[in-house]
Amino acid sequence: MVKRQVVGAHYGLKDWIAQRATAVFMALFTIVFAVCVLTLPAFTYETWSGLFKSGLFRFLSFLFFLSLFYHAWIGIRDIWMDYVKPDGLRLALHLVTLFLLVGYAGWAAQILWRL
Numbered sequence: 001m002v003k004r005q006v007v008g009a010h011y012g013l014k015d016w017i018a019q020r021a022t023a024v025f026m027a028l029f030t031i032v033f034a035v036c037v038l039t040l041p042a043f044t045y046e047t048w049s050g051l052f053k054s055g056l057f058r059f060l061s062f063l064f065f066l067s068l069f070y071h072a073w074i075g076i077r078d079i080w081m082d083y084v085k086p087d088g089l090r091l092a093l094h095l096v097t098l099f100l101l102v103g104y105a106g107w108a109a110q111i112l113w114r115l
Helices: 013-038 045-051 055-083 087-114
Strands: none
Touching: 013 055, 055 087
């Protein structure tokens, strides 16, 4: 009998559903965003910033970025787990990826609420 070794990659239905759900949200938001941009009367700074004056649009934009970063985390984490064998290097890559994605989320929030 072969005993399966669990290495902590957390493969499973939860991550699969999370990646599909974030992809669906990002696709829908991209369509809505494209329609909004294409229906702007002019492509000026005033109309562009006016698009983001709505609190709902800012919130949905921030959710888009959070979905993007979570989607990226699941994918990159699985790549590190599958292809990087030394534990120390894999941990370092996980931490660098995590810190970058959290930093990008903070940067996105700063940009969206600075307008």
